[in-house]
Amino acid sequence: MSRASGVLTVGGLAEFVPEVPGRRWILGIAGPPGAGKSTLAQRLRDELARAGRAAVVAPMDGYHLRNEALLARGALARKGEPDTFDAAGFVADLRTLRETPVGGPVPWPLFDRALDEPTVAGVIVRDETVVIVEGNYLLLTDDEAPGWAEVRGLLDACWYLDAPRAVLTERLLDRHIVGGRTWTEANVKVTDSDLRNADLVAGSRHRADRVLTAVGTGYRVR
Secondary structure, eight states, X not given: OBTTTTEEOHHHHHTTSOOOTTXXXXXXXXXXXXXXXXXXXXXXXXXXXXXXXXXXEOOGGGGBOOHHHHHXXXXXXXXXXXXXXXXXXXXXXXXHHHHSOTTSOEEEEEEETTTTEEEEEEEXXXXXXXXXXXXXXXXXXXXXXXXXXXXXXXXXXXXXXXOOHHHHHHHHHXXXXXXXXXXXXXXXXXXXIIHHHHHHHHTTGGGSSEEEEEETTEEEEO
């Protein structure tokens, strides 16, 4: 950590991840869409691996409902909002992660951005002692979005990754354009859905154990 700047390297963040003999330690990384949660989770996993600790990233995105189901509900345009996920399945699998001894296999779905669909058992959690679960809605209450309140109690700790609204907007626009939308379509998606989700998620920030903001290659922690 740079004491003068208050900025931690990813190696410094890894020091906040304890070793708990005999069971998995589950860390949540919450935050708005576009904040860089996936990047942080992967960097932390790699840093732990360099230190000889087995870790795996288990994203929330694998619990997106399939497009066919969203289309039937008339919710495809709102994909990414809390009710467009299988929250019950996510909670059940998170509980299984907690209850399964290290070495026991736990299948976890991933999300394929190219297909825009989840993939069943995209990763198998087995020997890893640290599981990094990243997603938007890890800190929500049922009043904010029904079905998500149990998540926080299944995590050993949860960090919140913040980012300025202008940064979120730029990243989300780029993401949707790369995914095949026109600029106009991407702008509508960001304005009408993504940033509304970001505002909802921001209301849960105070429930996090630590709040992080990316600064260069490190993270400011408060």
